[in-house]
Amino acid sequence: MSHSAVVDAWRERERALRRLGHRVDVVSAAAWSEGGRRVALSVRPDEPVVPARTIGSHPALFLYDPRPLWRALGRPVDVIDVHEEPFALATAEVLLLRWLRRQRAPYLLYSAQNLDKRHPVPFRWFERMALRHASGLNVCNEAAGHIAERKGFPGRARTIDLGTDLNVYTPPAYAVTPREVPVVGFAGRLDAAKGADVLLRAVALEPAVRVRLAGDGPERHRLVELAEGLGVADRVELLGALAPEGLPDFYHSLDVLVVPSLTTPSWVEQFGRVALEAMACGTPVVVSDSGALPEVVGEAAIVVAEGDAAELAKAIGAVVHDPDVAQRLRAAGLARAATTSWDRVAVEHDAMYRAATKQWSTDVTDERGLEVVVVAYGRPELLASALEPLGALSVTVVDNSSSPDVRAVAEAAGVRYVDPGRNGGFGAGVNEALRRVDPRADVLLVNPDAVVGTGDVALLRAALLAEPDLASVGPTQVDATGTPARVEWPFPSPLGTWVEAAGLGRLRRSRYVIGAVLLLRREAIEHVGPFDDERFFLYAEETDWAQRASLLGWRHAVVPAARATHVGAATSTDPTRREGHFHAAQEVYLRKHFGALGWQVARAGQVTGSTVRGVLLRGERGRSARSRARLYLAGPVRSEVRPDDARRPAPTGTARPDTATPVRSEAS
Known part of the structure; x- marks a missing residue:
């Protein structure tokens, strides 16, 4: 479901997904305002796109006619992709209809919101509910992902570029004769945040160029007056809003495209699609540093401070007067645009859908890598016992104690030793290792006070890979005397606390496996993300990770045939x-x-x-x-x-904590 699907060119993602073999049905707005012009849905022959009338015109405050949605949600589907912001009324409408329809397919969301806004009630409630139960989230800039994760999305947001049709946006097929007067271009809505006025002020400082503005909006008349006041009206051409099919020729007519966006209290540039379209056409690009623009263009464009007309004029001059600069930007821009092809975007979405539905290709255990991670703090004799049976595996020891004795044990065992230089706790140690190990491998977490043999590790791996929705598995455990220890626990919850207070804790379901010895699936690590090392120092890191995985549709299990010995809290003296x-x-x-x-x-x-x-x-x-x-x-x-x-920021109304010895053990 997407109101933006009204633009034919923006349905290339769905066409690319169909080329991968998927069936993709689309519910689109019947008409919508895009780029300053009203666009009516035009469907190609045999294209499975259903129009839906809309009530309202604000992207966050409109509703669909529910009838097309109701019919679409009644069909058998594997996944529902809601290409609307999590806080939008339309998102709440789709999810309400999904619930009423008893449609159990997982849903995914999209967000471009890179300003950390606290929305008013009830939008704040819509947003948290939608994010917390989503099985996937794609964003077009990293800031939007971080904000959504903080607001409740349980997994790792996947940053995916907005696609570029490289069959439409291509360099000119002929050699371009250099223009007597270089042309600077702007494409976008003519409102204050898009910064077209800054471009006019820059052009006033660079007399050897002309400027072409493609777009329409509320600032049009003010821009005309500004051009006259600056004495550049004879060098400014306003083209009005262009249809998508007219943009390639527009980009070809330019020596440089400028995206001079300005950050406001309520808006910041979220992507800047026109920059990549121009790059694909072989046109050099200059952008401001507003929002996601520097992230989107990377090294392929000149980035200037937003609102600085003098710096912008200097950058324009460098492009139009120095052929070497222009050629470097053309080459870098073409390479960057190539990474945003619709086929590449479709592959990213395919991976996101497979994570949501747990539909993987069959993996043979021997063909998957395995990385063992041990987070240690002192007690080298215990670490030596833990490492001894793991000698044939790829092992990384993260030493939170920065101890020479721990280093010596790791080096003697022939394993990778990492000193993070601080005692950040267990979760931080695991994350330090995850940044260094093979990301294509499953990860076995082993406490330094636990011993597990390679045969038991093989049993864990076989069990993990036998069921595609298992995120983690753990062995049965015994202590040093051979007494069985509890390894499976219910997730903490407010209601669960009262159930346990009444002595009925054994009746609770929805369980996870503790992390003394725990095998994590690589696809789950990618989907869920790393441990939360900002809020958790010792205990509950794996509980939090397992809960987030459960919200994303994963399960956890104990493998009874596998066994480990765990001393438990042996490295703590207090x-x-x-x-x-x-x-x-x-x-x-x-x-x-x-x-x-x-x-x-x-x-x-x-x-x-x-x-x-x-x-x-x-x-x-x-x-x-x-x-x-x-x-x-x-x-x-x-x-x-x-x-x-x-130390970490404490919850509201609490003081900052102070000192500890990091050790992992089962919940008590």
């Missing part, structure tokens, strides 16, 4: 501090996934349950329960102590 880390992590987790209200509900459950147990139980168990009640009354994060180099 159980009180260790328990403080555990409960602080629970608060962080609950705040992240259920908000401040969810945390307060869970906190009340913990205080109630601990207080009751503190009254009923005697001895150490009673004292422990009363201590936990006091901890939750004070606030676990407020009471936590972390090392100086692992």
Whole structure:
């Protein structure tokens, strides 16, 4: 579903997906305003595109006629791609109809919003709900992805360029005779944020050029007056809004295209499609540094400070007066545009759809790489025991203690040693390793106080690859005395806290596997993203990762035939501090996934349950329960102590923590 699909050229993604063998049905706006002109949907013969009338004209405040959506959602589909912003009314409409239709296919969202806005109610609620339950998100700039992830999308946003039709936007087929007066061009809507006035001021400083403006909008008359006031009206040509088919000839008529966008309190450049179209036509490009423009053009264009007419004039002069500069930009621009072909864009979307539906090609275990990651902190003798049975595998040791003894053990075992230079906690250590290992490999996390043999690793891999929707698997575990340890736990939740307070925790479902020994699927790592090392220091990192994976449609399982020995908390000498880390992590987790209200509900459950147990139980168990009640009354994060180099912003109303010893163990 996409209102932008009204533009024929922007349906090339769907055509490219069909060339990959997919069936793609489109529901499009019947008519929409694009680039300053009203565009009516024109469907090619046999193209499966259904028009839907729209109510409203703002991209975030319109609704579709629900009847075409209702019919489309009633058909059997594998995935629903909603090409609307997560906070848009149209997105809420589609998801409501999906629920009413009992359509279970996963849905994906799109966002270009690279300003971190706090939307008013109810749009803020629409946005969080839509993001939290989406199975995929594609964005056209990295900032939009970071914002969506912070607002609730559980996975890693996939940055995908807006495509360019390289069959339409091509260099001239003939040699262009140099123009007596170089021509500078602008293409876009004529409103204040697009910065056409800055271009006119720059042209006034560069008398040896003419300018052509393609577009229309509310600033047209002001721009005419500005050109007259600057004395450049005889060098300015206003072409009005051009149809897409007229743009290639327009780009060919230029010596340089300028995209002088300006950031405003409510808008910043989100992509800049015209820059890539001009590059594909062999036209040099100059852009401002507004929003995503520097990211989009990379090294293939000159980037100037937004609003600086003098710097823009200098950049234009460099292009039109220096053939070497112009030729360098043409070559770099053609190379950059080639990376945005619709076929490449379709491959990116294909990968996103396969992640959402868990439809992978069959992999043979021996043909997939495996990387082992061990995050260590001191206790080299334990690390040596953990590494001994893993000698035949590719192992990376991340040493949060920067210990010479840990380095010596790693070097003696012949494994990769990484010193991050700080004690950032377990999640940060894992992420440090993930940046260095083969991204095409599955990843086995092994605690330095755990021992697992290669035979058991093989059993884990076989189980993981046997079911395409498994994100992680773990072995059964025993402690040093051979006593079985619990490895599967229910996800924390506000309601779950009260269920456990009532002594009914064993009835809870929706479980994850703890990370003492845990095998992660490479496709899940790519889909979910790394561990959250900004908020979690010790404990709950794998809980958070597993919960995010579950929201994206993945499962987790224990492999009973595989076995590991886990000492558990063997590298920590302070159980009180260790328990403080555990409960602080629970608060962080609950705040992240259920908000401040969810945390307060869970906190009340913990205080109630601990207080009751503190009254009923005697001895150490009673004292422990009363201590936990006091901890939750004070606030676990407020009471936590972390090392100086692992501090993080605390949740609202809490103090910054201070010091700790990073060690991984099962939940307590």
